[in-house]
Amino acid sequence: MAQSYVCPSCKTNRSRFHLIEQEVVAVKLDPQSGEVIQQYEQNRLDPFHLPYRGPTRRIQCGSCGLNEEERRFIRQS
Numbered sequence: 275m276a277q278s279y280v281c282p283s284c285k286t287n288r289s290r291f292h293l294i295e296q297e298v299v300a301v302k303l304d305p306q307s308g309e310v311i312q313q314y315e316q317n318r319l320d321p322f323h324l325p326y327r328g329p330t331r332r333i334q335c336g337s338c339g340l341n342e343e344e345r346r347f348i349r350q351s
Contacts, residue, residue: 279347281335290336291347298326 281287300314300323319325334341 277344278349279333280349281338281340282342282346283340284335284338287335287337288349292334292336294332294334294341296328296330296332298328300326 279288279291281291298316300316300319301310302312302314302320302323303309304311314320314323316325329343329345331344332341333344333347335347
């Protein structure tokens, strides 16, 4: 179902937004070089690697640039 948005910061923009789809990649990095040592599948993480629980979509206002979770932009009637 489509949602109408309004920017919670500038409060005037109701039509110009950037929809940002996030792709999660779980990795283990070398602490000195920052190179990727291992890449994990989301359902096969090691015991010390918590699964990502953040939003899959973020919204950016096309007028003021505010970048937040989608729920912040959903217009409250």
